[in-house]
Amino acid sequence: MNHLSAPVLPQIPDIVISRLPIYLRTVRLLKEQGVEVTSSQELGELLGLSSAQIRKDLSHFGEFGKQGTGYNVAYLCNQLEKILKVDCVWPVILVGAGYLGHALASYTGFEHRGFRIVAVFDNDPKKVGGAIGSITVQPVEAIPAVVRQHRCQIAIIAVPASAAQQVAHQLIEAGIKSILCYAPITLTVPPYIRVEYIDPVIHFQHMTFYLEKGCIEE
Template sequence: MNADKIPDIIIGRLPIYLRALQRMSEKGMKTTSSQELGEHVGISAAQIRKDISQFGEFGKQGTGYSIPFLMDKLREILNVNKMWDVAVVGAGDMGHALARYQGFKNRGFQVVMVFDNDASKIGQKVGDFVVEDTNKMVERIHAAKIKMAMITVPASAAQAVADRLVQAGVKAILNYAPVSINVPNDVHVQHIDPSTHLQRMTYYLD
């Protein structure tokens, strides 16, 4: 398995497969087929088989995939067979929501720090965290060796925050600000953009 050889578009589908498998597992299912998985995620069975076979022979002709086994393999491939610490920058509504979000557990992530530059928010509790001063962000994140962060500041502040996260050693940023951010090539960015999801649905509406 060579990371450089697997197209990014395939990597992007693996978390979707893993999520579907986790839901099947929660329902008590033990095995599945590429057909069944395909129906859950809206991707063809042939594509799923092709994607998964990039990493090895994880299924059996006739009996399909063992759900726990395939989940383990996908977790291993995606590096989420361990817990990643994540910093949240911006203690507004979205920062609060993420600090308290129940959907990170069992997916490999835990929020460990929340930052804001607003004096009225610094020192306040957000979920289990005390909001820390962004002035200490670079130092704190670097010392804790945190590699992932979520940006929930206003659009106008997002690039400056991203620059400081990069300086602190962060290598993966989930950006909730409605603006694009520029980072060095070795830093990964994903953008949460509800409008894009809504537009994907309006196509089908009258």
């Protein structure tokens, strides 16, 4: 019996994938402003990229515009959402119910962009049982059951650096495939786990390199 094999997708550089959410954010903004048609030139000016780079990036996924007429904004927005798989809402769990965790769980902008925090966890008995909006903070021991219940693949770590690695292990054992880490640490994870980091201090330090020294005197 012959079996049809799945089509082999071309290898797309990760740097290209990393720019797609920026394109989507910009196209969504244009759509909200009532813009119907845009061009790679206009997008390039808005993003500080060359029009050739934008056209090359998008060409990995098909033809989205016509030469001389540009891109239909609504169509391009829809296609980018499909490519990034955010034409649906992804369930996300969050570990850490401190100040940062409260802010993240209370943020209303995630769902509009394809993500919903469905559960929050903490190992502090004083926080467990408390509420963040409509979400009740649960003990970390409940992570596996919640991951199975919601079929979660994505988690946010918003705990101190000293606890982040252990939390990552717990999440991976529970079945999480992708982690957004706010802790100022580089996690050690298996190669099949995708980790993205958000550390404002790193960005501050990048900026201060270009500034005249102006520290606060202690």
